[in-house]
Amino acid sequence: MNKVRGYFLTQGCSLTKCLFVLGLFFLLHPRNYAQENRKDSLLVQINKLRSSQNFSYKDTLHIKMLNDLAQELRFYKVDSLLLLSQDALNHSKASGYNTGECRALMGLGDYYSDNGKHKKALLYYNSALSLSTKTQNKDLILESKDNLAGEYSYRGDYAKALSHYLEGIDMATEFGDKKMLSIMNENVANLYAAQKDYAQALIFYKKVKKFNEEIGNEVFSAETMSNIASIYADMNKLDYAMFNANSSITVFEKHQVMDWLAYAYEIKGKTYLKGQKYKWALHWYKQSEMLHQNLEDFRGEIDLLNGMAKAYFGLKKDSLAEVYALKAFGISERLKFLKGKQQCAETLYKVNKNKNDFSTALKYHEIYQTLSDTLTRSENRKSLTMLKTKMEHEKQKEDLIKENKKQLSQQRNYMYASLGFLLIFIVVSFLVHRSDKIQKKLNIELKQKTEDLELKQNELREINETKDKLFSIIGHDLRGPIGAFQGLLKLLKEGEVGQSEFMEFVPKLRHDIDHISFTLNNLLSWGQTQMNGSVTRPSLVNVESIVKENMHLLSEIAEKKSIKLSSQLSSNTVAWSDSDQIDIVIRNLMSNALKFTPNNGMVTISSNEMSHFWQISVRDTGVGIDQEIIQKLFRKKSNVTTYGTNNEKGTGLGLSLCKEMVEKNGGDIWVESHIRKGSTFHFTIPKAKKKYQQAG
Structure with a gap:
């Protein structure tokens, strides 16, 4: 921090x-x-x-x-x-x-x-x-x-913090107060650093350094250098971090600024910690700890104690690590300091996990996760993004003003020259005007051709991607079952397999053919969407009927695994969507749920009515999905073959198709999952307006 x-x-x-x-x-x-x-x-x-x-x-x-x-x-x-x-x-x-x-x-x-x-x-x-x-x-x-x-x-309310800093920066600019401009811009940089947007933080620090040079106060500059050192340490640019930390320490020792000197020592310890030089890290942390004995800077003490805990943890001295981490956690709780509490909870999670005290480790991991979500909530990210956009806009406006001034200056020079050389001015003006007109025309043509070329390149790239994916799936997931079927028929024809033996393979052949049929249906639907051949035609859709039809269609698979299929949808679940596309979505989600749910499990389909949408949920008691895999599930280019609890094969195409179908109908799709507890896939579709329901 x-x-x-x-x-x-x-x-x-x-x-x-x-x-x-x-x-x-x-x-x-x-x-x-x-x-x-x-x-x-x-x-x-x-x-x-x-x-x-x-x-x-x-x-x-x-x-x-x-x-x-x-x-x-x-x-x-x-x-x-x-x-x-x-x-x-x-x-x-x-x-x-x-x-x-x-x-x-x-x-x-x-x-x-x-x-x-x-x-x-x-x-x-x-x-x-x-x-x-x-x-x-x-x-x-x-x-x-x-x-x-x-x-x-x-x-942890970065949105409100940013609002006050921006107002303050505008006022300080108006008042010409460079000292407050330095302070507030640096504190905004700290907000970006808290969100791990180090590139944007360094942009603000560049401004701060400029203000500090104009002010000419070396203590101000040292404060900024120590904060920059902290950011470079977080970025693992340890040489830069060490240079800035040492430079700030020299100034703080000279002027005996004890609270900032303690902080600079702590940053130096943090830099060694990042480089896994735990003994040197402890040396500088202890230098900071000595200064803190005469200070009452509780927030600064949190990072110090947590840093010492990490250093002891790195030296495999878990008992000492736990003592310092617990002390830092206690101070953070007393001060209601969310960022400090989050960092300490992470350390305590690692320490207790190392001790095999999984119950305590889980408790601190949940605290860490909850606080992480709070500190990085969407309104904070949105506010910081808005500021970035505002800065870019202001820079563009500033560049435009400079360019306009430059052009005005050039025009003024032409005008002055024309007073003495009127005839030359007329000729030059005519030539310039004609040249400008020709240049503009050429620029427009060039721009149009460039845009056309880029459009064609994008279309070609997408077509190639579609082709590659189709061939990949056909080659990887269809060729195998078809080849096995051909081989068995050849053995039967040549008499190497008798009719009774052949009949033993019939259930597996039927399963493979069902898989091929299901995959081909998905391939055709997905191929149409990629080739712009699929048109969404919304109409009144009774979602309950679609669910029941698919339950009937998949009932045999469910019975083989003793999985209970349950629909909790009411008859009034009427949507305004393309029924064929929603049918594909529901069938894929139910098929996946059956595939990854072990025997004697349960798959439940439910709905939740919102103001303008229906939220349809397909919940299973299956194996769950790892968070790393969740991030790849709905990607357009994802093509991961997966296997169900009974070794059922899937192409990874179904979820990509579901995402495209749902979004074509104006909805969203997402998943919630816990390992070994199950997964719930949710998607939204527009509700049918009352006048359409009555007409239907």
Whole structure:
């Protein structure tokens, strides 16, 4: 997980009790850190201001220093962040100091965010945004937007996070705030990295690096380099990852930025982990762990602990791996941090699987799978895709504007030249116009010919693919049974097999001929669709009748395997589809269900009425389908021969044909399956409108 960048102030419980505790803390924990010099300086200034004559707690300078100190202590004394922010909020309200109130609200949001209390964090961040918008404070509006987006990102709601980041980027562009442009673009890059779209993430980091160069702050650049190192590690570009990690470490050590230094050490450990250098990985993870002893950066600690667990796992020290993974999982659960919980669950699954504790392993695998689905849900992917499209559109628009400016400049030069050379201008204009007209005509002809050629190439390619597949199936799945039949007839003719022996082969011959007939029907139907010879003619279709006809047709196969065929369709299951095509779909799905269901199983056909569609489901209690095979089932070019529970042969053509037939009728088809539990194939077809039903 990449570290989210935020806007931290660089200038600048009772409250007295809080300051006393802080002073005692720094006295008992002397360190030469630049960050702590900043804290010490603020403490001295606050105490000096309080001892001055006519001091008032409502003094805006006093409130500003309280907010500054609260932010400096965020990852060191989180309780002090709460106390100082509360006091700053109270004094700001009493004095009507809106800026102080807004920063205090964000400080409280930071506290609850770091402790995993998302609702409270969002409440305070939204309050800060409302107040900053009301007072038209541009800096505070941008900070509030960035905080809100970051909080939604921690919750795994990337769509809302992206929305706030985009609004913030537009505002920062309008305000000319390069610092916030750097931060927000980097955080958008982190969203893409979370979705494993590293190419798009690196595009945003390229923008960020440009902003950082213009700002000229080497700490900002180091923060970006450490995040880039994390992405390169995930991409297994370990040399790039190590270079960026080392570069950022140098800067953080120089400026003593401890929370980011701990993160950079962790990324270096992660890089060695990716290279399976587990001892070196542990070395750098332990360097980070030492720094975390003096930090309260709980989210950063999750990746560190989980990384150490993976390193110990790689060294076959499973007990230590489990200890660190469980600790990381506990922190993730406490903070309600979905991404961290997902990664820890994956590690715990592997550890328990290695221990042969399959029950616990399954529990963590289910947690990992559920969280993976949540974090990669479609609205997140859609939002990120929309942003990518928007960026491409803006780039095209920008290129078009540049091109237009270039053309306008050229035209302007021609116009200026024409003032002195009017006659030459007329001649040149005429030639240019004629040339342009000819060129356009040639371009149109060339474009048309290119399109025609591409169309013909595509048609030829599809025809070749159809031909190859037809010959493949005929050669592979029809030639065998036919050849066996020919061989048996030859033996009978030559007298090597008697009539009684021949009759023993009759059941198998009948089975082979049924298989050939079924395959030929599918081949003819599929060939028609590929050669544009199949036309979909929708009409009123009673799906229940089609199901019953196919149950009767396949009843003998079902009886041989003692499989129970059950229809749960009602007589009102009336669709608006091509009856022949739907008949092919249902027959193929039922045939497949019988093929892959062992003896004494059950095949059930049911329907579910939706607003505009019928969802037809064919469920079996068969062997199930592996997820890797599911991804290939409906592919157009798929041609995998499979064998049923009684060694029944199939071409893999049926499901491809089903997909084409269903889609021609305006529906969708998909499958749900569990190994050794069975499979359910679903497809949808349009419902018959009431006026058609009545007419029928």
